[in-house]
Amino acid sequence: xxxxxxxxxxxxxxxxxxxxxxxxxxxxxxxxxxxxxxxxxxxxxxxxxxxxxxxxxxxxxxxxxxxxxxxxxxxxxxxxxxxxxxxxxxxxxxxxxxxxxxxxxxxxxxxxxxxxxxxxxxxxxxxxxxxxxxxxxxxxxxxxxxxxxxxxxxxxxxxxxxxxxxxxxxxxxxxxxxxxxxxxxxxxxxxxxxxxxxxxxxxxxxxxxxxxxxxxxxxxxxxxxxxxxxxxxxxxxxxxxxxxxxxxxxxxxxxxxxxxxxxxxxxxxxxxxxxxxxxxxxxxxxxxxxxxxxxxxxxxxxxxxxxxxxxxxxxxxxxxxxxxxxxxxxxxxxxxxxxxxxxxxxxxxxxxxxxxxxxxxxxxxxxxxxxxxxxxxxxxxxxxxxxxxxxxxxxxxxxxxxxxxxxxxxxxxxxxxxxxxxxxxxxxxxxxxxxx
Amino acid sequence: xxxxxxxxxxxxxxxxxxxxxxxxxxxxxxxxxxxxxxxxxxxxxxxxxxxxxxxxxxxxxxxxxxxxxxxxxxxxxxxxxxxxxxxxxxxxxxxxxxxxxxxxxxxxxxxxxxxxxxxxxxxxxxxxxxxxxxxxxxxxxxxxxxxxxxxxxxxxxxxxxxxxxxxxxxxxxxxxxxxxxxxxxxxxxxxxxxxxxxxxxxxxxxxxxxxxxxxxxxxxxxxxxxxxxxxxxxxxxxxxxxxxxxxxxxxxxxxxxxxxxxxxxxxxxxxxxxxxxxxxxxxxxxxxxxxxxxxxxxxxxxxxxxxxxxxxxxxxxxxxxxxxxxxx
Numbered sequence: 001x002x003x004x005x006x007x008x009x010x011x012x013x014x015x016x017x018x019x020x021x022x023x024x025x026x027x028x029x030x031x032x033x034x035x036x037x038x039x040x041x042x043x044x045x046x047x048x049x050x051x052x053x054x055x056x057x058x059x060x061x062x063x064x065x066x067x068x069x070x071x072x073x074x075x076x077x078x079x080x081x082x083x084x085x086x087x088x089x090x091x092x093x094x095x096x097x098x099x100x101x102x103x104x105x106x107x108x109x110x111x112x113x114x115x116x117x118x119x120x121x122x123x124x125x126x127x128x129x130x131x132x133x134x135x136x137x138x139x140x141x142x143x144x145x146x147x148x149x150x151x152x153x154x155x156x157x158x159x160x161x162x163x164x165x166x167x168x169x170x171x172x173x174x175x176x177x178x179x180x181x182x183x184x185x186x187x188x189x190x191x192x193x194x195x196x197x198x199x200x201x202x203x204x205x206x207x208x209x210x211x212x213x214x215x216x217x218x219x220x221x222x223x224x225x226x227x228x229x230x231x232x233x234x235x236x237x238x239x240x241x242x243x244x245x246x247x248x249x250x251x252x253x254x255x256x257x258x259x260x261x262x263x264x265x266x267x268x269x270x271x272x273x274x275x276x277x278x279x280x281x282x283x284x285x286x287x288x289x290x291x292x293x294x295x296x297x298x299x300x301x302x303x304x305x306x307x308x309x310x311x312x313x314x315x316x317x318x319x320x321x322x323x324x325x326x327x328x329x330x331x332x333x334x335x336x337x338x339x340x341x342x343x344x345x346x347x348x349x350x351x352x353x354x355x356x357x358x359x360x361x362x363x364x365x366x367x368x369x370x371x372x373x374x375x376x377x378x379x380x381x382x383x384x385x386x387x388x389x390x391x392x393x394x395x396x397x398x399x400x401x402x403x404x405x406x407x408x409x410x411x412x413x414x415x416x417x418x419x420x421x422x423x424x425x426x427x428x429x430x431x432x433x434x435x436x
Numbered sequence: 437x438x439x440x441x442x443x444x445x446x447x448x449x450x451x452x453x454x455x456x457x458x459x460x461x462x463x464x465x466x467x468x469x470x471x472x473x474x475x476x477x478x479x480x481x482x483x484x485x486x487x488x489x490x491x492x493x494x495x496x497x498x499x500x501x502x503x504x505x506x507x508x509x510x511x512x513x514x515x516x517x518x519x520x521x522x523x524x525x526x527x528x529x530x531x532x533x534x535x536x537x538x539x540x541x542x543x544x545x546x547x548x549x550x551x552x553x554x555x556x557x558x559x560x561x562x563x564x565x566x567x568x569x570x571x572x573x574x575x576x577x578x579x580x581x582x583x584x585x586x587x588x589x590x591x592x593x594x595x596x597x598x599x600x601x602x603x604x605x606x607x608x609x610x611x612x613x614x615x616x617x618x619x620x621x622x623x624x625x626x627x628x629x630x631x632x633x634x635x636x637x638x639x640x641x642x643x644x645x646x647x648x649x650x651x652x653x654x655x656x657x658x659x660x661x662x663x664x665x666x667x668x669x670x671x672x673x674x675x676x677x678x679x680x681x682x683x684x685x686x687x688x689x690x691x692x693x694x695x696x697x698x699x700x701x702x703x704x705x706x707x708x709x710x711x712x713x714x715x716x717x718x719x720x721x722x723x724x725x726x727x728x729x730x731x732x733x734x735x736x737x738x739x740x741x742x743x744x745x746x747x748x749x750x751x752x753x754x755x756x757x758x759x760x761x762x763x764x
Contacts, residue, residue, distance in 0.1 A: 200652025204467075206567035206589030206624060209651055276568030320546060322566030324587065 002029050004044050005422060010052035010383065012037060014059065015356030016363075016372035025057060027379040030422035035373050052383050055416055058355050059371050060092025060123075060380035061337060062362035064182070064260055065236060065308040067157070067329070069400070070116070072101025077313040077400045079113075083121030084398040085333040087426035090415035091309070092380035093124035093370055094333070098135065099157035105130035105141045107149035114150050122425040124380070126152040126366070131170050131181065135159040140170055143177050152366045155182035155236065158283050158328075162188055164221055171229035180232040180365055183222055185243075185284075190214035195324045197270040197285045205276065207323060210285050212240040219243050223250040226257050234365055235259040237284045237310065241294030248303040258365050259303070261295050262310035263332055264405060267339045268292070272405070278319050278326035279405045282310070299357060300349055305365065307357040309336040313401030330405040335392060337384065338411035344386075345412055351386075379422035388414035455480055458756035462574050462581045465590045466631040474596070474635055480752035481600050481745065487524055488747055496526025497755050501558040503527040506548065507584070508534045508564040513719055513743065514584050514594075518561045521750035527558070545569055549576040558758055562586075580757040588622050594718055595628035597749040599636070601742045602673055605714050610637045615667050615709075616657075617643040617699060618677030618726055621650040625677060625718045630656045643667035645699065647688050664699055668708040675716045676701050679726050692725050702728040706736065714738045
């Protein structure tokens with residue numbers, strides 16, 4: 001028995017094709033069967049119909065950097081709870097970082113995660129595999145076997161490989177399998193025991209700073225090694241103006257390098273730390289307002305390709321601490337879209353460009369069929385109200401951890417329906433009362 | 437009691453009741469204070485000085501109150517100073533030194549805060565190795581909290597006692613030039629002093645090798661020097677800072693002897709300051725590392741006066757935060 005769903009009267013925004021037009025989409029058996037622009041589609045017999053008047057229909061978001069607590073720290077987040085949060089935020093696929101206990105550095109674990117996610121998560125979970133055993137930066141993992149098991153890319157998560165020769169080995173071996181290397185940028189010597197952006201504000205707070213060079217020096221090295229090895233390289237997340245310049249220059253010569261930015265570095269700056277607010281303590285630190293403007297410009301110019309949530313659940317025990325002793329990280333799956341839409345509402349970035357960075361660009365980088373509205377693509381779709389006003393309320397958070405850096409924030413833009421494989425996994429209307 | 441009261445009023449001429457109520461609940465940072473509040477605390481401290489100079493060193497305005505000194509970092513002089521201050525004001529003083537492993541430090545902080553709060557103290561004096569820890573603790577307890585040093589952030593009573601010492605020796609604070617020399621990057625004393633002196637219109641200079649200057653310092657001090665002689669030229673006050681031995685091990689500074697050669701205060705370097713310049717040090721001193729023993733113990737040194745003013749300042753702060761009759 002085939003299932004048919006018609007979404008009509010929508011404003012379709014599809015970054016892959018560059019289309020932004022009224023239209024209708026027909027979904028059959030979890031796959032997009034037809035997309036009609038400027039016209040409607042006759043309702044097939046027995047079809048379920050969503051009247052999307054006033055809503056934007058776009059591909060579901062693909063979040064390239066999400067930490068979960070499963071396996072190992074299920075009290076922080078499970079695949080199930082992360083899936084709930086993702087669905088509510090319009091994220092239909094997320095790349096799961098290998099920083100779990102045990103570390104995802106073995107094909108059997110990738111296989112386990114895929115099966116576990118299918119059984120418990122509402123959205124697609126795409127495991128990233130560790131590129132060094134135990135994320136220790138010493139020995140490479142079995143890239144070929146990890147890829148066969150279903151790993152979508154290689155990364156050491158929040159760890160940064162320090163040895164240039166080890167990185168060269170990783171990149172050339174990854175190129176062998178066509179795998180993308182996603183690398184967190186930290187010169188650990190320069191980062192040292194720094195806990196926030198280096199500068200006047202850190203000095204006033206009496207906190208150790210992290211210089212921008214702790215990011216730009218490894219980035220410059222990585223870009224050169226990427227050119228040397230021919231690997232598909234993705235700088236996990238950048239935060240400062242100098243990194244944008246390095247990327248813009250490298251991209252002129254090498255089409256195989258891309259870069260991401262955390263929504264936190266687009267939406268917030270170091271001043272948000274205020275008086276030691278630990279929810280703003282992040283492992284790529286919040287930088288100055290000038291840097292924030294530079295990464296926004298980088299997104300506009302194409303130097304930066306993707307936006308992700310950097311969703312990192314941490315419990316109160318490790319967050320309610322003196323700043324320097326608190327864990328890094330903030331959750332973000334539920335606020336990613338609305339926080340990114342701030343850039344649209346402020347007129348700084350076009351809607352298509354913002355959505356591209358969370359749909360078709362991640363799909364291209366990871367080689368996914370999703371992220372576009374085209375016949376044959378999986379029906380991972382969202383319908384959202386671009387202007388819907390809401391306020392982030394800690395109590396309404398679906399994630400098991402509550403460490404949001406947007407607590408109390410007033411946002412505009414909310415997902416009304418989330419579809420994964422043609423199935424409606426979230427609707428706003430049925431649960432909006434009292435939650436938002 | 438009658439005798440005490442009579443003696444008190446005779447000796448001091450006035451009690452804290454003469455000052456308008458101090459509006460702050462905590463003393464967490466100099467940054468929280470207005471200029472008039474700083475001057476108010478200095479004036480209150482001035483009135484406390486005679487208490488410690490009389491035979492019966494008692495001015496029991498805090499009688500019946502409980503003060504807990506909670507020190508997560510070892511300290512002899514600050515803890516001792518707060519203890520004496522509290523006892524001379526008649527408070528019941530308990531000292532708690534918490535030895536904490538780095539792993540469970542924060543957990544200990546919050547847990548300890550809840551435990552101590554249940555004992556219903558009136559004031560907790562806290563020192564902690566992490567910046568912001570004292571403020572965090574103040575959010576978890578119902579009583580007043582005094583910051584006795586939080587990481588490299590602030591040490592407000594040190595800045596107040598330094599200011600009182602300067603005022604006593606120079607007759608004023610405004611318009612002076614004060615040089616602070618040493619490990620600026622890691623010092624909470626510097627931050628509190630720059631804020632306080634800045635609020636009182638002092639020209640501030642910091643002097644240190646570049647390795648020990650934090651980012652943005654030029655926006656916090658009036659002038660920044662790496663040459664000590666140039667930095668000391670015509671200053672009224674020289675404040676020396678302790679150099680932690682572990683910083684002079686080749687990781688930050690090559691050796692103690694090189695540091696002393698270029699940044700240790702000796703007679704020749706001091707000769708560049710005004711002839712009547714005073715020399716200060718928050719202690720504990722490393723003689724022969726940042727200061728020549730002959731200077732530390734010489735005529736320009738007011739280091740022991742600082743210790744005496746420390747007790748007076750802490751008495752004044754306790755008295756201001758816990759006025760008689762106020763229920764906490």
